[in-house]
Amino acid sequence: MSNVIRVVEISKRFGDIIALDNISLNISSGEIVAVLGENGSGKSTLAKILYGLYTPDRGYIEVNGKQQVFLSPADAKKYGIVMVSQRPQLIDELTVLENISLFLNKPLNKIYNDINIFLQEFNIRINIASPIHTLSYTERQYIEMAKALLARPRLLIVDEATTYLPQSMKIKFFEMMKRIVATNGSIIFITHKIPEALEFSTRIIVLRRGRIVGEFDSNNISLDELRRVMFGETAIIQTTKQAQDIPIIKDAILKINNVLVEDEYGKKAVENVSLDVKQGEIVGVVGIAGNGQRELCETIIGLRKVKKGQILFEGRDITHIPPNKRIAIGLYYIPEDPFRDGVFLNLTVAENIKIFSQRKIERKAFQDIISKLNIIPANPGVKVHKLSGGNVQKVVLSRIFINIPKVIVAYNPTRMLDEYSSRLVASTLTKFASLGGSVLLFSEDLDEALAMGNRIAVMSRGKVIGIYNYTAINRSELEKVMVAYA
């Protein structure tokens, strides 16, 4: 039986959105299959169906020639299917040991030694009796990987978990993956990075809008060809440099002085960070995920308390004023997940815009903004949860057009979006800067930060370890700086 696992005609919808449309796929033992696709193409949904987190509307999974419908990851695990999640899915309040014990379904004392031996092999020094919340984000990712490998899976699903790991750790992890393959296991490797897919897989499946649009042998396909398949014929992206050097006479509009921030458990998350943004400038903040970017961003928009230091906006001290007051003076925020922090799904488009608007807004203005942003359907009375992801982000962006922002803080604003909507967001931000606005762009996507930023700040372990002019640094140097201290 060479076919370990078959995915047969699987479809999945979320409300009006079709996430997967009749997907079939065979995974033989000893294979590393890369599933490549941009955000919103359905690749994560596929991973979650294989692992039992979602149940497909139609279709099934076949293991050893038998049809299966997994109702829970517990079902999938029974057949040796294990997933490493994009973001570590661990219980913060329980210890490392308890978490792994829950996952492996084995008593604590039986696995204690195994875990320690395993971690030693990886040169990871973590006390496994400490609760997860005391660990850094990267350490949590190690545990997320370790627990999956300890289960000796026959199918390991890796959902974008390696993208932002330090290079050394990545290599070790891929070594372990090869060991699984050598013992007749197989791996599904979900990614949106074409080079990664080419480097580590034996076969590449390309998903677009919930359908398989191509299947290739990794040795017989070029990067450019993959890119064309992934984005469709029409949308070959060109990263045009729109950023310009800013005349230095301009004053800093937003100034962060020596800021110290603690996380929920009293650990230092941001330490001695100083940063400024000038008028008409885009400053990119990059770094490996979990190195304090989120905390710094939330501090600037006012969701977190500053322990020490100062934040100045147009020379005014805003360190201790709440987010809503910061918006009133022109400091706006574009979130990573438009569904969660950007809009109100239970309300209509018009109601959303009405909430965003700082001034009284006329009935006619709703239709204007909808046609200006090309929100589809163009009906102010439709509830936002009926819109697709791209249109939801347009509703988020409407706040920039109906108000008069001075600084926009954006946190991974394109991460959840497809290519078209990403470009809309990017062009909105660059246009805003060219008209004299300022943007502070937190991004896990180096290419995006480099394409848009006038200056790039690199964060590591809660500190800004370098600020570079975009002309003075290239991608590979930046990557080196990012991982050097992580």
Place this chain on the structure above:
Amino acid sequence: MIESILNVFTLSMIFIVLGDIIVERSGIVNLAIDGMVTLAIAISYISILRFGFIQALVVTLVVAVTIALIVSFFINILHASHILTGLSMNIALYGVSVTIGIALGGGKAIRQTTLPSIYVVVYTVVITFMVWYLLYRTKVGAIIRACGFNPRAAETLGVRVWRVRTMALSIGYTLIAIGSYIYTTMYRGAWLPYSGMGSGFLALALAMASSWHPLLASIITILFVYFYTSMYILQLAYGVSAAVINMLPFIVSIAIVILIQITPIKKKLAIPRALGEIYFKEERAV
């Protein structure tokens, strides 16, 4: 001496509070507890009248587990709000308990049993320790707590959240039923319509005051009941009104929770973060 600090009423309340803790540690807001206590008291009363002590305990437990399964059905399968489920269950259960109490019992007294106070002490210590051990030293306990902290992550780790919550409800309601049984047979020895109404919410307050920790919960319950039973003395000696003393556990539990929230103790006593969250597995998440 011991009786004045630790009596049968304390023991019954400790069972009810500990049962509530097991349920709420799994992330379920247990508002149906008040109806459950009222029903369990009525059931144990009529089944003692009709059958006998042992049979009565069995009947009460069977009824309690059935109610636990109904609550579980509403919360885990129908994905209903924990609060609405609890409130509706309460209204229905109050009604059912009084209906059957009057129809099948009708106010007759039952032979009251007494429990030597040394047993009260032993049972208190044993049940407190058992619940603590279950929650903090076994895998089942870790799973229950995991569902209360973060059901989504627990599911991803391979826990079937709905099963765990159903189990926690069944275990918890079993303890609540035993507590109610003790209340009827050893403390009250009689039944009136709506006997026990309010005790469940009192237990809810005491559990919250302990931040859902079994050891703390027992201590707080003992202190409160001691206070409550020495009400007479307070009333006679200092002229403190009964209403004021009745008010105390609720004020104190709110005060303790404020104290926990504003001091560093909060970090030590990990409280169930997902309490009351309607967990829907297929939610489209990040």
Place this chain on the structure above:
Amino acid sequence: MLKISIIKRELPLHIIIPLRITIAVIGLLISIVTASLIFNQDPGTTITFLVNSFLDLNIFRYISVFLPTALGLSIAYSAGLWNLGAEGQIVVGAMGATFIALFTPLGTIEYVGVIASLLFAFAMGAIWAIAAIVLKVYFGINEALTTLMMNYIAYYLVDYLVYGPWRGRGVYGYPETDMIPIQCRLQRVAGYSFSLYPLFTSLLLTILVFLFLYRTRIGISIRALSSSFRAVELSGISSTKLAILAFMLSGALAGFAGGTEVLVYHRKLVPGAKIGAGMGYTSIMVAWLSSLNPVAVPLSAYYVSSLYIFSLAIQIGSINVGDAIARAVIGTIFLLTIVSEFIARYRIILRFRG
């Protein structure tokens, strides 16, 4: 083996409304069947009882409590905040009204007494609710549990007063205050125990609450709170202030209901549990029965009030059992409503493996 999975869906309004009506009718059928069986009565007679209950003017006595209270609760629930404290807010509202009516000179002035009493009832209800929401927004304490506990504090507070300092001189040992002055009483409809003034006020409030929640920026933002506190804050509106406002309004309306209970029905202060009489808890379900739509609240208040009257009608002979059966039936109807909510929001997929 059978495998069951549950997914979300959204039913259109033209299916949801008939669904709700069906549930209401099933509820009535259950009432008829239980009442007929237990009292060994001809179903025809029971149906007559039921129809009469829906036509009985006494329902307005209950509507005047349920309507304003549930209206207020629907504001808090629209914001995704759990105010379970309507019972306590009614009780302190009653306390506030009694205080003005009985212990201040205002109570003996015509018109002024009534208005001042009701305003103070409003204020007391609001204060009682604010205490809980402040703990929620500043300390993160579960508002459902605190409001629930504050109900008991309110009960015992009023008990303390009527057994102690406020006990009337002419009540012969009963735990209650003296009657409030005549100037402070609202005129009842002849032969009934309700007054038209609070009813009309409540209907007016229904329209105001609807306009507030669906037409003003503040009101829309209160509804937005149920999606995300953070997103509201990041839209430039203080989520803290909105949450406090939503709770304050819901407490105030419950307090108003409590005030009218004193001015119309009791005309004195009685122990806490007798003022609330569980109506605060029932109002919670009245609010949800209307899907939190203010315009539908009068309908659901009418429906539940009729069931109350029905329960009174069937309890002739054995008072305790009638009351208990009514509770059991009403509880069951609420549980059915929850089931209908499930049907409206989710779909079940059955699959046979292999």
